[in-house]
Amino acid sequence: MLGYAFRRLLxxxxxxxxxxxxxxxxxxxxxxxxxxxxxxxxxxxxxxxxRKYHLDEPLWQQYLRYLGDLARGDxxxxxxxxxxxxxxxxxxxxxxxxxxxxxxxxxxxxxGLLLGSLAxxxxxxxxxxxxxxxxxxxISIPNFVLAPLLILxxxxxxxxxxxxxxxxxxxxxxxxxxxxxxxxxxAYIARLQRGSLIEVLRSPxxxxxxxxxxxxxxxxGRHALKPALLPVVSFLGPAAAGVLTGSVVIxxxxxxxxxxxxxxxxxxxRDYTLVLGVVIFYGALIVLFNFLxxxxxxxxxxxxxxx
Amino acid sequence: xxxxxxxxxxxxxxxxxxxVHAVDGLDFRLEKGETLGVVGESGSGKSQAMLAIMGxxxxxxxxxxxxxxxxxxxxxxxxxxxxxxxxxxxxxxxxDPQTSLNGHLSIERQLTEVLQVHQGLSRxxxxxxxxxxxxAVGIPDPARRxxxxxxxxxxxxxQRVMIAMALLCQPDLLIADEPTTALDVxxxxxxxxxxxxxxxxxxxxxxLITHDLGVIARLSDRVLVMYGGRACEEAPxxxxxxxxxxxxxxxxxxxVPRLDLPPGARLAAIPGQxxxxxxxxxxxxxxxxxxxxxxxxRETPPAARWIAxxxxxxxxxxxxx
Amino acid sequence: xxxxxxxxxxxxxxxxxxxRNRAAVAALVVLGLIVxxxxxxxxxxxxxxxxxxxxxxxxxxxxxxxxxxxxxxVGRDLFVRTLHGGRISLLVGLVATAVSLVIGVTWGxxxxxxxxxxxxxxxxxxxxxxAMPFLFFVILLMVFFGRDILLIFVAIGAVNWLDMAxxxxxxxLSLRRREFVEAAVVGGQSTARILLRHIVPNLLGVVxxxxxxxxxxxxxxxxxxxxxxxxxxxxxxxxxxxxxxxAQDMESAPWSLLFPxxxxxxxxxxxxxxxxxxxxxxxxxxx
Numbered sequence: 001m002l003g004y005a006f007r008r009l010l011x012x013x014x015x016x017x018x019x020x021x022x023x024x025x026x027x028x029x030x031x032x033x034x035x036x037x038x039x040x041x042x043x044x045x046x047x048x049x050x051r052k053y054h055l056d057e058p059l060w061q062q063y064l065r066y067l068g069d070l071a072r073g074d075x076x077x078x079x080x081x082x083x084x085x086x087x088x089x090x091x092x093x094x095x096x097x098x099x100x101x102x103x104x105x106x107x108x109x110x111x112g113l114l115l116g117s118l119a120x121x122x123x124x125x126x127x128x129x130x131x132x133x134x135x136x137x138x139i140s141i142p143n144f145v146l147a148p149l150l151i152l153x154x155x156x157x158x159x160x161x162x163x164x165x166x167x168x169x170x171x172x173x174x175x176x177x178x179x180x181x182x183x184x185x186x187a188y189i190a191r192l193q194r195g196s197l198i199e200v201l202r203s204p205x206x207x208x209x210x211x212x213x214x215x216x217x218x219x220x221g222r223h224a225l226k227p228a229l230l231p232v233v234s235f236l237g238p239a240a241a242g243v244l245t246g247s248v249v250i251x252x253x254x255x256x257x258x259x260x261x262x263x264x265x266x267x268x269x270r271d272y273t274l275v276l277g278v279v280i281f282y283g284a285l286i287v288l289f290n291f292l293x294x295x296x297x298x299x300x301x302x303x304x305x306x307x
Numbered sequence: 308x309x310x311x312x313x314x315x316x317x318x319x320x321x322x323x324x325x326x327v328h329a330v331d332g333l334d335f336r337l338e339k340g341e342t343l344g345v346v347g348e349s350g351s352g353k354s355q356a357m358l359a360i361m362g363x364x365x366x367x368x369x370x371x372x373x374x375x376x377x378x379x380x381x382x383x384x385x386x387x388x389x390x391x392x393x394x395x396x397x398x399x400x401x402x403d404p405q406t407s408l409n410g411h412l413s414i415e416r417q418l419t420e421v422l423q424v425h426q427g428l429s430r431x432x433x434x435x436x437x438x439x440x441x442x443a444v445g446i447p448d449p450a451r452r453x454x455x456x457x458x459x460x461x462x463x464x465x466q467r468v469m470i471a472m473a474l475l476c477q478p479d480l481l482i483a484d485e486p487t488t489a490l491d492v493x494x495x496x497x498x499x500x501x502x503x504x505x506x507x508x509x510x511x512x513x514x515l516i517t518h519d520l521g522v523i524a525r526l527s528d529r530v531l532v533m534y535g536g537r538a539c540e541e542a543p544x545x546x547x548x549x550x551x552x553x554x555x556x557x558x559x560x561x562x563v564p565r566l567d568l569p570p571g572a573r574l575a576a577i578p579g580q581x582x583x584x585x586x587x588x589x590x591x592x593x594x595x596x597x598x599x600x601x602x603x604x605r606e607t608p609p610a611a612r613w614i615a616x617x618x619x620x621x622x623x624x625x626x627x628x
Numbered sequence: 629x630x631x632x633x634x635x636x637x638x639x640x641x642x643x644x645x646x647x648r649n650r651a652a653v654a655a656l657v658v659l660g661l662i663v664x665x666x667x668x669x670x671x672x673x674x675x676x677x678x679x680x681x682x683x684x685x686x687x688x689x690x691x692x693x694x695x696x697x698x699x700x701x702v703g704r705d706l707f708v709r710t711l712h713g714g715r716i717s718l719l720v721g722l723v724a725t726a727v728s729l730v731i732g733v734t735w736g737x738x739x740x741x742x743x744x745x746x747x748x749x750x751x752x753x754x755x756x757x758x759a760m761p762f763l764f765f766v767i768l769l770m771v772f773f774g775r776d777i778l779l780i781f782v783a784i785g786a787v788n789w790l791d792m793a794x795x796x797x798x799x800x801l802s803l804r805r806r807e808f809v810e811a812a813v814v815g816g817q818s819t820a821r822i823l824l825r826h827i828v829p830n831l832l833g834v835v836x837x838x839x840x841x842x843x844x845x846x847x848x849x850x851x852x853x854x855x856x857x858x859x860x861x862x863x864x865x866x867x868x869x870x871x872x873x874x875a876q877d878m879e880s881a882p883w884s885l886l887f888p889x890x891x892x893x894x895x896x897x898x899x900x901x902x903x904x905x906x907x908x909x910x911x912x913x914x915x
Contacts, residue, residue: 015759099667109757136900139900140894141893142851142852142868144851144855144868148874152879205410207401211363211394212394212424213392213395214421214424215823218424223409226412241759241761245763267772279761279765302456302457
């Protein structure tokens, strides 16, 4: 098991390297510089700025310099907010996004597993069809469509919840965005779990468990659930990535000061370092998460664990 | 009193394409301590009949008829009571031990839970008995091996584990559904010998389902031949091989490849295909493949005819074949 | 002698099963209607995409008059805008999926067929790319390289081919070991020919399922981009952009949100249903 973990860790390194390189060159090769948005500056000031931010050096040199800084954990200064470093901006935005994202993921898992299992155990009956119809709707309605509808219903007409903003982690402010972010995932996980559990319940191993005269709660709880969970666990990696990308839009709509919003602002303002920093940060996060998920999967599946 | 008495067992499944009649009126008895081999091809209904006896039919399946086990009507029992019999007084082992054992649980877990559920043993007591059971089926070093997972065992070992698991509570009846089909030929013999040995030790009855006549010859006392959901012939094993009466039995025996055939001789096969079990065909299910079918065979299903006190045939043809 | 039931080829069997799936058939019909409406609908209306009707600003939908879906807050006819938006959204869906398809199938089939080291390498690349936060890259592309519709096609397509590649590779691997392929290899056919004539036709089923499931994903990505203001340039519009506009006028003119949102959701719904139906039809297991 330790060897497995170590190998997966090693595989993460080239992934990160590719990520950094891809992002760096894509951003740097874009036409237009970071200061184009401003009014045109006199050439000497432009030259000074270029020199300060090393923009006058050849590209490969900038790349190596960036890698060096990265190794020390320094993501550079922000271009649009010169008083702040990218690290500081990430540090201010990320906790908010993390809270939102973690909440959404947890909610999605709990609800999705419950609904999916229910549907599987009541296969082809009304509750199954109902849950699956709901799930299908959840997948088909984009969150930026759902969000305004929910805001319309719960904020404008009913006045129960605020339409946006983020005060500390007040529940009332967190509820709608977390829900909207979680919903498509709930749908996906429910479908996945239902299919997986149905298949496991049809397997010969479950027939043997019943042939042994075990009570149904043991058949399902001890024999069926663990193997059924495996596809859902595999999905956690892409799920986390989905939460990250979804949060970009959710933060826009609800006016939440998270990292997603910083990213969009940075992209529109051509803040190279911020944008690069966020992409690398999120990418590294996903790689780390995938690694943890791999470990979890290996722990759950004896065939992988004891090789 | 016989251990198991089955009268007019019918099993049907409701599907989107119609009703499938897997078993269409089956009768037999099983005495204490004897082995009844049930032979038939795929679709003969042999497995479904066994699952019906165990109470393990799929959701869309229904069983009718009388099933008496130790004098008690199984078909009248509530599901909870039937569940208590399973794994306890009646055990079942299946064809492919690789998929029939749960790959996610340790062998220990899968064995001890049977004892905990049916006999209320503590985890530690159950573990001790499980280790003994593994030793009894010939697993070496059982105390260490018991912690392992199914995929760490070979095919033959896995089947031994399944057998040990089914016999933990010393059942009166063991149903073995194609126990050797998925195994190597050399291992097959070992498993069959193991079953014979255990049967003697536990004074157990065995229902042995298979399509392999060699397995039948080795282990059975009596044989029941099935086709298309019905019984064709039933006899003690030697009598069946010596004097088969039903055309299907004869064809089966004739189809077995033999070493003393002249080279270049064609293998005998039974022409045609097994019947579709959709809807209820009238008459004898074998009539369209039977080389000696009479017009009557298409209309009326044959009733049992006793050729000897222990040998009956379900066929309209008179005289020896 | 009983006649054996008439044999059905894989396709016939699948089609038969698909047609029995009433939900999928209904979805096909609805989708067909949407497509017809999107293509032909704008000709029915006297209004153009960005015509402003000063007399009818933020009017609700009405069957009399010419603004059947109403107008938005600027006075533009919603019927025409929604349908034009549909053209763009569906077009992006199809073309970007086609890009995905070509890259994914080629990659997967080559990797699965060649096997060994090349396969490992190609799949490792897929694994690495899988971990990239792709939406971010697409956003970057749109922001820095301009909002050209061709770029949108390519960017979204290039981002979505990974799943297709994995599935195709898996199928190819199992197909390669089948006897008819071995026969072709022994018979001396060239690799390319074997790929084209033996492997690819057998992939069609799996690919068909994934195409129907990729199209909604692609449309979703495009609408995300449009929603953020990074999609097609004005005056062209797509459902995502319309939802964005509609959300801003949600309180005064809710229909400007509801119509494009409804069309978008319905289209995604239908594609997902059909994809599911196809998957069940091709997989011979009773659900």
